[in-house]
Amino acid sequence: FDTITCGRQYPERVDDIAWENDKIAFRTYGPALQATGERAFGYDIWVKSVAEPVVEKRYEGELNPETKARISELKKTDPKAADELYKSVSYHVDHGNGLDCYKVGPTLGGGTAALMVNDTIVYPYCYKTFEVLDNGPLRFTVKLTYNPLIVNGDSVVETRLISLDAGSQLNKTVVTYDNLKETTPVVAGIVLHDPESSAQYKVSAEKGYVTYADPTDNPNNNNGTIFVGAILPTAKDAKAVYFEEKEKNDLRGGADGHVLAIADYTPGSELVYYWGAGWSKYGFDTIEDWNAYIDEEASLKSEPLTVSIIK
Numbered sequence: 001f002d003t004i005t006c007g008r009q010y011p012e013r014v015d016d017i018a019w020e021n022d023k024i025a026f027r028t029y030g031p032a033l034q035a036t037g038e039r040a041f042g043y044d045i046w047v048k049s050v051a052e053p054v055v056e057k058r059y060e061g062e063l064n065p066e067t068k069a070r071i072s073e074l075k076k077t078d079p080k081a082a083d084e085l086y087k088s089v090s091y092h093v094d095h096g097n098g099l100d101c102y103k104v105g106p107t108l109g110g111g112t113a114a115l116m117v118n119d120t121i122v123y124p125y126c127y128k129t130f131e132v133l134d135n136g137p138l139r140f141t142v143k144l145t146y147n148p149l150i151v152n153g154d155s156v157v158e159t160r161l162i163s164l165d166a167g168s169q170l171n172k173t174v175v176t177y178d179n180l181k182e183t184t185p186v187v188a189g190i191v192l193h194d195p196e197s198s199a200q201y202k203v204s205a206e207k208g209y210v211t212y213a214d215p216t217d218n219p220n221n222n223n224g225t226i227f228v229g230a231i232l233p234t235a236k237d238a239k240a241v242y243f244e245e246k247e248k249n250d251l252r253g254g255a256d257g258h259v260l261a262i263a264d265y266t267p268g269s270e271l272v273y274y275w276g277a278g279w280s281k282y283g284f285d286t287i288e289d290w291n292a293y294i295d296e297e298a299s300l301k302s303e304p305l306t307v308s309i310i311k
Contacts, residue, residue, distance in 0.1 A: 001137040003053060003136040003137045004051070004053075004136065005019070005022075005136050005139055005140045005164055006019065006020065006053055006135055006136040006137075007055070007135065007140045009130060009132075010059055011032065012059070012063055014029070014033040014036065015030025015031055016028070016029060017030060017130060017142060017144075018046070018059070019140045019142070019164055020055050020140075021140070021164050022052075022167065023048075023169050023278070023283065024045070024046070024277055024278065024279070025045070025046035025047075025054070026043055026044065026045060026164070026276075026277075027043070027046065028043055028044070028126075028127065028144070028162075029044075029126045030127055031128060034125055040104050040106065040109075040126070041104075041106060041107060041108060041109065041125060042104045042107050042108040042111075042112040042189075042191065043110045043111055043112050044100070044104050044109060045109075045110045045228065046100045046102070047099065047224070047281070048097055048098035048282065049096075049097055049279070049282040050096075050098070054097045059091070061089035061090070061091065062089060062090055062091050064089065067085065067089055070085060098281075098282070101216040101218060101221070101223040102214065102216065103253075103255075105191070105252065105253035105255060106123070106252055107252055107258065108121070108123070108187075108189035110228050110276075110277055111171075111228065111229070111230040111275025111276065111277075112189060112275075113173065113187065113188050113189075113271065113273060114187055114189065115149070115151055115177065115180075115185070115186050116184070116185040116187050116262070117151060117152060117184065122149055122151060124149065124158055125146070125147060127144040128146055128147045130142055130143065130144050130145075131143045134163065137166075138165060138166045139163060139165050140164050141161065141162065141163040142161075142163075143161050143162075144159065144160045144162065145157065145158075145159050146159070151180060151184065152182070152184075154180065156179050156180050157177070157179060158175065158178075159175070159176045159178070160173055161173065161174040161175075168276070169229075169276045169278050169283075169293065170274040170275060170297060171276055173272070173274070174270050174271070175271040175272075177265060177267070180265070180267045182267065183264050183266050184264070185262055185263070185264055185265070186262070186264070186265040186271055187261065187263075188210070188230040188231075188232045188235075188260070188273050188275060189210075189260045190212045190229075190259050190260075191214075191255050191257075191258055192212060192242070192257045192259060193215060193217075193255055193256065194215050200213035202291050203239055203240070203261070204238060204298070205236070205238040205261075207231075207295065207298040207299065208232045208234065208235035208238065208263075208298060209229060209231040209235075209238070209261060209294050209295070210229065210238050211228065211259075211287070211291050212227075212229075212259055213225050213226075213227055213228075213287040213290070214226040214228055224279055224280040224281045225280040225287070226278075226279055226280075227280070227284050227287060227290035228276075229275065229276060229277070229290065229293075229294040230273065230274065231274040231275070231294065231297060231298045231301055232261035232262075232263050232273040233272070233273070233298070234263040235262060235263045236263055236264065237260075237261075238260065238261045239259070239262075240259045240260070241257050242256055242257035243255070243256065261273075274297065274301060278293070
């Protein structure tokens with residue numbers, strides 16, 4: 001098979017782990033980023049408009065040391081030329097196969113799960129260790145272990161098993177919390193950006209999903225719309241929760257809030273949920289198209305195909 005789904009850690013870019021299939025690409029942040037003090041808790045989304053892998057080439061262009069040195073030199077003498085050279089290699093510019101135009105910041109980003117204690121999200125910081133279990137051609141799977149979090153006085157360690165299959169917009173993720181002593185709410189969240197677009201979300205507590213039409217980090221640049229979704233089959237509630245003004249501006253980088261699917265996590269169990277994205281320039285024209293996709297996927301996840309063998 002041709003390699004359709006693949007990924008790796010990028011130590012040359014503060015330990016990002018980035019992966020993709022023929023539909024969409026994602027990344028999550030690592031210990032080198034955390035060491036800088038930058039707060040990026042959630043999943044990032046990279047949109048693409050071609051079926052073949054693009055992530056490796058995007059990093060190569062963005063991180064090429066010779067090009068970076070040339071840009072630095074040009075900034076001193078010809079800022080316009082420096083900007084043009086940067087744009088020619090940056091993955092924040094669409095070079096015909098998509099780009100990175102999603103803003104995560106100090107939020108849950110594009111579908112991250114987190115414990116919620118006393119109605120307060122316990123934000124998981126960057127992963128501590130990783131292990132790639134599958135790397136193509138049709139599936140990428142990575143196991144992530146996180147630094148301990150103090151939850152109700154206990155040191156809790158989160159583990160995630162994330163897998164993405166060819167042809168799917170959604171990652172399947174299995175989450176466990178070791179040393180959690182009591183049943184605790186957990187959320188799957190999508191950050192809301194921009195007051196006007198924050199109304200472009202849908203929640204279904206009955207089917208356990210949330211969706212959002214994100215305007216991208218530069219909506220005036222013809223970047224289209226990123227459609228984000230999360231399916232939590234065991235959800236007991238789904239709703240939008242907005243930040244108070246001080247938290248919005250001081251802690252969350254100006255984001256408006258989250259749309260959340262909420263379930264209970266029982267110690268010793270596994271939480272299985274799905275999260276992912278699509279793009280208005282590659283497969284989904286409108287938020288209605290995306291919502292229909294997520295609605296159907298939620299039905300399939302809650303009532304999976306069963307096979308009976310009759311002898």
